[in-house]
Amino acid sequence: MRRTAPLLALCLTAAGLTACSSADTRPPAAPAGITAQAGSATSVHVMWQAAAPADGVTNYQVFQAGRLVRELPADRTMVDVTGLAPQTAYVFTVRARDAAGNTSGPSASAAATTPAAKAEDHQAPTAPARTTGRADGPRAATLSWAAASDDTGVTAYDVYQGGIRIHTTGPGESATTLTGLQPDTVYTFTVRARDGADNSSPDGPAVEVTTPPSAGQGPGTAPTEFTATASPGAVTLTWTAPDTGRPTAEYELHVNAKPVTVIQFGAGAVPPSGAARVEYRLTVTEPAGTPWSLKLRARLPDGNWGAFSAERSIVLAP
Structure with a gap:
């Protein structure tokens, strides 16, 4: 957490009342975790860790050999520096600035050397054949x-x-x-x-x-109180929307571990986030007696899918 800055007090006195405002003069911490990787013969990809929210950073400045080459908003923590020379070593640093105009010291240096240029190379690499991941x-x-x-x-x-x-x-x-x-x-x-x-x-x-939930993070992203009820030719789903800060208009439904449809609600049809029950009636054509396991997840405001609801098992009704 950012330390409390020493403040310059500016006070006005009127009618026996004193009102003071304070100017922020403490610069944010220098960005950490900077890396540089040559992406091509003429470009280097520079990355660093985002500042802590308490630092109030509004933008980052990227320097090459002490010369400012890019300026980025606070939500960007990577950039491709282009227009470089092949087979050349480059050194980069990054500084952070806050809303008061205070600029951090430089980050640690990150070096990269661009490879030799390849004339008339139009053939793309093969795709990586396998990808695995874990939280x-x-x-x-x-x-x-x-x-x-x-x-x-x-x-x-x-x-x-x-x-x-x-x-x-x-x-x-x-x-x-x-x-x-x-x-x-x-x-x-x-x-x-x-x-x-x-x-x-x-x-x-x-x-x-x-990613797993985090203690103290606030409401989860999974729909809660999920139910599935079979009736002739249909399945009725109900759930409580996750509290994402705004109405959730899109859900992905999985049946027997496979995504089968995206449920979308139009304007005016979505209840407030996390505040009311949602109901959706799904028409089915599979034979009666077919077992289904259902779960769904919500599209979050940042475009990612949230966590899955609890899974419910039913048998389609005759």
């Missing part, structure tokens, strides 16, 4: 993948979540740890290989990781 507590996950191949050599592996690149590792890496995740949340990750000409492979196999 490492409520806010981290470890991914591993099979090596890809390329005619000129793989220079980096990129991790994607929801179609957005969130992490980059070196060509000799086959595993990485992702931090800054949300507790009690389902994440889907894929890995792509990249070569020195910035050709990217197709996605490798997707892997789903569910």
